[in-house]
Amino acid sequence: MLAEFGPKEVINFAQGLGQEVFTGSTGRVFPTRMKASPLLRAWLARLETLGVTLLRRHRWVGPLVAGETHSFETPSGEVQIQAKVLILAMGGASWARLGSDGAWSKHFTQAGVVQSEFVAANVGMQVAWSKHMVPYFGKPLKNIKLSAAGAQSRGEFVISQSGIEGGAVYALGRMLRKNALAKLDFAPQINAADLHKMIASRKPKDSLTNFLRKSVKLDATKRALVFELTQPMPRDINGLVAAIKNAPLPLMGPCPMDQAISTAGGVMWDALTPELMLKSHPGIFCAGEMVDWEAPTGGYLITACLATGRWAGRAAADYLSATARL
Ligand SMILES: Cc1cc2nc3c(=O)[nH]c(=O)nc-3n(C[C@H](O)[C@H](O)[C@H](O)COP(=O)(O)OP(=O)(O)OC[C@H]3O[C@@H](n4cnc5c(N)ncnc54)[C@H](O)[C@@H]3O)c2cc1C
Structure with missing residues (x-):
């Protein structure tokens, strides 16, 4: 069915109704006017000319x-x-x-x-946040990698009062529904071996927070979540690498249907x-x-x-x- 009417045909369909589209940086296609109502109106008008009774x-x-x-x-x-x-x-x-x-x-x-x-499906997952996360509700986490049951998604999600939601979560929906634990990589752009070296050469005076901010380039929301997910924070290098690249994120099931x-x-x-x-x-x-x-x-x-x-x-x-x- 999709082979007969896939993305190219959807674009032609929209353009045929006078709605121009553009391709965003993610490769996804949007109507230039960024809303669906003009397309719907044009479509309904066309249906009427074809004798459709609504x-x-x-x-x-x-x-x-x-x-x-x-x-x-x-x-x-x-x-x-x-x-x-x-x-x-x-x-x-x-x-x-x-x-x-x-x-x-x-x-x-x-x-x-x-x-x-x-x-x-395409729904947020519930997480039982501690009170430390309250200031971060509504804040996005960009450029992360989420994994569950051998599948991975890169992208972003938002921290909500009830858990996490957004593209990276929706993409793994089926796996997350069945798994109570996901893993989070806060810095997918740095491989584990390089991060290991970075931590090994960290100056003794440099606090972990400073190191995460300056060297690993984690913003305040990511840093808060690093500390939220791994407690107590390990002192050894392997433990710290895991807290940044393979943090356990316990899930409490999908948000309401x-x-x-x-x-x-x-x-x-x-x-x-x-x-x-x-x-x-x-x-x-x-x-x-x-x-x-x-x-x-x-x-x-x-x-x-x-x-x-x-x-x-x-x-x-x-x-x-x-x-x-x-
Ligand atoms: C907030 C939101 C954002 C979304 N964003 C995206 C997106 O970015 N990209 C994407 O691809 N998809 C998105 N979707 C999903 C997409 O909109 C749906 O998958 C799609 O609209 C489903 O189309 P459908 O025609 O099967 O059903 P629907 O669009 O749900 O339409 C079904 C219609 O049937 C009517 N109906 C139900 N029961 C009866 C009945 N007994 N008698 C008569 N009529 C009935 C309903 O009132 C409704 O109008 C989004 C959905 C939501 C809710």
Whole structure:
């Protein structure tokens, strides 16, 4: 699906709607105007010219049945809509205030559609900070390396009241969910052997704080975290190298699901045909985050949602033409 509609096609799609994009220093692509609403407005306008009817504030309320009548809750009561095909893209189960509450899942369960449980993805991890970390809440840690279960991510994260959040954390989401301990390298640009030599040649009068600041170039937030994570601070060189390059970061699980940028879990691939149609409910297709896949934030989620939506849409049109010929 991504091979047919990947990053290049997403860029063309945005540009086709009059939205210029630029590539940032991380290689990620952003709309030049740095917001999504102009693209959405242009897209809705295009859909209207194509004869699409948008029925807003219509909530699909199940049951999930292999028929042509589908029930929706609207401000003026429940309505039934006849449709030969139905494509559902009701999202995952985070940020419920935007409507994606995962409530559809119970109708799928009742209809016997196999799903894997929703879990928070792209979410902060909880850490039990000591009171010494309070002044650093909201402060970023740049240029760090985080490791868990043999996987690593380089980048940055922010210290929050409840733990850590940000790109480097989200990128390791799956591993961090399953591991109570991550390891943190505060100075990935210096290898352990060089750091060892630097510590060995440290002047006796130079305090550890000064050494971390001047020689290792750790800012105040990083220094606070070095002392937070390794207590008592070792006096031997190997112990100090470990405190800087391999500090233990105990995790207490992900932050609540509703704070997650996305959720893993949902309709399992086994329940779907390669066309994204429910095997048990011919004519009903699923796309986007409600299907059981996950990706780090940074455009990967949106791209996969667009790719699966397009795939399901085309397959639904083909299905409709094929059934019309019968
Ligand atoms: C704060 C935040 C920041 C993000 N940043 C990024 C980013 O930088 N890059 C990236 O790639 N992704 C990002 N994402 C993730 C991305 O937005 C989602 O993965 C994507 O929007 C999912 O698309 P979707 O169409 O599958 O579901 P959604 O966008 O969740 O849409 C589902 C829609 O279905 C509606 N709905 C739910 N139930 C029903 C029902 N029963 N009947 C009718 N309608 C229903 C919901 O109201 C909603 O409008 C971010 C998400 C959040 C919350």
